[in-house]
Amino acid sequence: MPIVRLPKGSLRDEIRLPLYDTIQILASESPVGTRRFFSAVQGKSAARTNLRQNNLLETAVSYRVQGMAIDCQNFYSANISALPIIMENSSLIVKIGEKEYWRGNMTFVAGRVSSSYAAATTVAATTINNVHQKFGDVAVQSVILQGKHVIDINPLQSFVAQWDLDASDLTAAEIAAATPAANTSLKFIFSFKGLQRRPVQ
Numbered sequence: 001m002p003i004v005r006l007p008k009g010s011l012r013d014e015i016r017l018p019l020y021d022t023i024q025i026l027a028s029e030s031p032v033g034t035r036r037f038f039s040a041v042q043g044k045s046a047a048r049t050n051l052r053q054n055n056l057l058e059t060a061v062s063y064r065v066q067g068m069a070i071d072c073q074n075f076y077s078a079n080i081s082a083l084p085i086i087m088e089n090s091s092l093i094v095k096i097g098e099k100e101y102w103r104g105n106m107t108f109v110a111g112r113v114s115s116s117y118a119a120a121t122t123v124a125a126t127t128i129n130n131v132h133q134k135f136g137d138v139a140v141q142s143v144i145l146q147g148k149h150v151i152d153i154n155p156l157q158s159f160v161a162q163w164d165l166d167a168s169d170l171t172a173a174e175i176a177a178a179t180p181a182a183n184t185s186l187k188f189i190f191s192f193k194g195l196q197r198r199p200v201q
Helices: 082-089 106-110 172-178
Strands: 013-016 019-026 033-037 062-074 090-096 099-105 113-121 126-135 151-153 159-165 185-198
Touching (some): 062 082, 062 090, 082 090, 082 113, 082 126, 082 172, 082 185, 159 185
Antiparallel strands (some): 013 185, 033 159, 062 126
């Protein structure tokens, strides 16, 4: 159980706050492979993560997971096929301590891909000129945990969200289409949604 009271019986400070981490796939980097959110947070800005140490909360800080989500957006027309291919061929495994608490296709955590396009028309051809894709539902979280199904992360207990994309699920053409084009990247943000308990300041 998380520590919700101080030694003298008073309640600890509790705030609603997401825990998040970002994995960036760079230009020409294949999305195939295994990646781990929360496992390489050193040197990242607050735009990329709010964890201070790999796979752990600080001493006396605990977290109640009430949901989870993964988000990404693309605004490069050269990457127009990447997000749908990655989403439907990826899996996520959430482990807290030694236990696996969630496993499934990334689609269930992301929700869906929505897209907006602007076309440039010439006499010779019509081409996509501008694109914006949103990977992840408009809801705060796609996976909601309530009541007895919330997951508690205790102080100094390890946790990780593992993202797997197996090459055997893809054709060579799909791998090429899912690889970010030159001078672009894709930033995937995984987040737990819930309550952080911390010592009163």
